Amino acid sequence: MSDHGCPGKAVSVSEYLRRIPKVELHAHLNGCIRHETLMDLAHERGATLSNRHFSAEPLHENLASPPNNGEHHSMYNIMPRSLQNCFDIFAEIPACVNDLSALRRITQEALEDFAAHHVAYLELRSTPKRLLRSHQDDQSQKVDKQVYIETVLEGIRDFQSKEKERFSHDPVLSSSRLPIVCNFIVAIDRSQSLEEATDTVHIAIDMFQRQQSRPSNLSPSIVGIDLGGNPTKNDFRTFQTLFQKARQAGLKVTIHCGEIPSRDEAVAILAFRPDRLGHALLLPSSLQKVLEDTKIPVETCPTSNVMTLELARSSNGNLVHGLSQHPCLAQWLQNNHPLSIGTDDPGVFHTNATKELVLLVNTFSLDPCAMAEKVADSVNYAFCNETLRQEINAKMREIMKEIHHSS
Numbered sequence: 001m002s003d004h005g006c007p008g009k010a011v012s013v014s015e016y017l018r019r020i021p022k023v024e025l026h027a028h029l030n031g032c033i034r035h036e037t038l039m040d041l042a043h044e045r046g047a048t049l050s051n052r053h054f055s056a057e058p059l060h061e062n063l064a065s066p067p068n069n070g071e072h073h074s075m076y077n078i079m080p081r082s083l084q085n086c087f088d089i090f091a092e093i094p095a096c097v098n099d100l101s102a103l104r105r106i107t108q109e110a111l112e113d114f115a116a117h118h119v120a121y122l123e124l125r126s127t128p129k130r131l132l133r134s135h136q137d138d139q140s141q142k143v144d145k146q147v148y149i150e151t152v153l154e155g156i157r158d159f160q161s162k163e164k165e166r167f168s169h170d171p172v173l174s175s176s177r178l179p180i181v182c183n184f185i186v187a188i189d190r191s192q193s194l195e196e197a198t199d200t201v202h203i204a205i206d207m208f209q210r211q212q213s214r215p216s217n218l219s220p221s222i223v224g225i226d227l228g229g230n231p232t233k234n235d236f237r238t239f240q241t242l243f244q245k246a247r248q249a250g251l252k253v254t255i256h257c258g259e260i261p262s263r264d265e266a267v268a269i270l271a272f273r274p275d276r277l278g279h280a281l282l283l284p285s286s287l288q289k290v291l292e293d294t295k296i297p298v299e300t301c302p303t304s305n306v307m308t309l310e311l312a313r314s315s316n317g318n319l320v321h322g323l324s325q326h327p328c329l330a331q332w333l334q335n336n337h338p339l340s341i342g343t344d345d346p347g348v349f350h351t352n353a354t355k356e357l358v359l360l361v362n363t364f365s366l367d368p369c370a371m372a373e374k375v376a377d378s379v380n381y382a383f384c385n386e387t388l389r390q391e392i393n394a395k396m397r398e399i400m401k402e403i404h405h406s407s
C-alpha cells in the first residue's frame, strides 16, 4: 500500500475499482434488464424480439476481430447501439415487461446487479406505465401508473430487507461492501403527450407529498423527476410548467440534455437550473461555459455516450479509443466539474458500474484512488435528504479505508 492509503500492486486496478463503494445516479429500470431475463420474459409472453438487437451470442463472439487478452474484452463493444438503435430496443421491451410480475423481477435483478458491483447508493428511474396484473389477464385489465410506482418501491423495499438479513448473518459480506440504499426518480418520456406527462407528474407529486408526512430513511422514497426519452421527439419547453410544478412541490429535477444538438432547448434547460443534468453532451461552447459556471452536476454515462454518439465506430468498437473522443469529459475532469458516473442502461450497453470506472481510468490515465474519491463525492449530488447523505458518506469513507488496508 502507498503512503496515502491507496492500494499498491496487491490487486489489479479493475479489482480495486470493483471493490470500492459506488454511487449510481443515472440508471433506467427497463434499460437494466439482463439479456437472459429479456429472453425468458419474451418466451413466456410469446413476444418476438428482433435478431438484430437481441442476438443470443455472447458479446465478444460478435467481434470481427476479438482482442486476444480476456481482460480487454469488456473494453470493446460493437453491438449496434446508436441513439436510434436504443430507442428501437426500448420500443420492443413493453411486450416483455407487460405485467407486474415482470416488473418485480426486473426491479429485483437490477438491484442485485448494482449491489454485486458494490453500489452503496442508487437512484433508479423509470417511466410509470399501465401494466397488466398478470400477463395472462385480459388487455382491458390494466392497473394504473401509481401501481407501477408502488410495485417498484415494494421491490426495492423487499430487496433492502433481504440485504439487511444477509448482512446481519455474514460478517465477510459486511466487511466487503455496504448494503445498497435505493431511491426512485419518476421519469417522463418526452415522446409521450403532455396529457400523459401531466398525469404522471400529478401522481408523482401526490405520492411524494404523502411520503413527506411519514418520513423514513429505511423505506425507498420518490426523490425526483426526470425528463428522458427520444431526444428527437418534443422539447423540454413543452413540459416546462409541469417540471416547475414538481419542483415547487419539493421534488428534485434532472433533465436529459444535449444528446443531439439542440441549442434553443439547451438554453431553456440551463435557464431552468435543474438540480442535475443527464449527459449534457452536445452543447455549444457558450452553453458549456454556462454549465461550468453554474456548476450543475452532470450525470455522465461513459459507455452510453460512446455508443450513442458512435465514437467507437472507427476503432472496431474500442471503448477506450471512443471515450477519448468524448466532446466534454476531458474538460470536465480537468476543471473538476461536479460529475456522477452512471451506467444509463447496463442491459442495453452491456456494462456495469465497475466497467464504467475502469473505462474512465484507462482512457484518461486517472489515479484509481482519485477516481474512488470522485465517486464517493458524487453522493453530494444525490436527491436524498441530508441525514441519509451524511450517513452514506461516512459509511463509504469507512469502508474505503478498510479496502485500502487490505489492498
Ligand SMILES: CNc1ncnc2c1ncn2[C@@H]1O[C@H](COP(=O)(O)O)[C@@H](O)[C@H]1O
Pocket: 028, 029, 030, 031, 086, 090, 125, 126, 127, 128, 187, 189, 228, 229, 230, 231, 256, 259, 304, 308, 344, 345
Ligand atoms: C440512451 N440514452 C437515453 N436517453 C434518453 N432516454 C433514455 C435513454 N436511455 C433510456 N432512456 C429512457 O428510459 C426508458 C427505459 O426505461 P424505463 O422504461 O423508463 O424504465 C426509455 O424508453 C427512455 O424513455
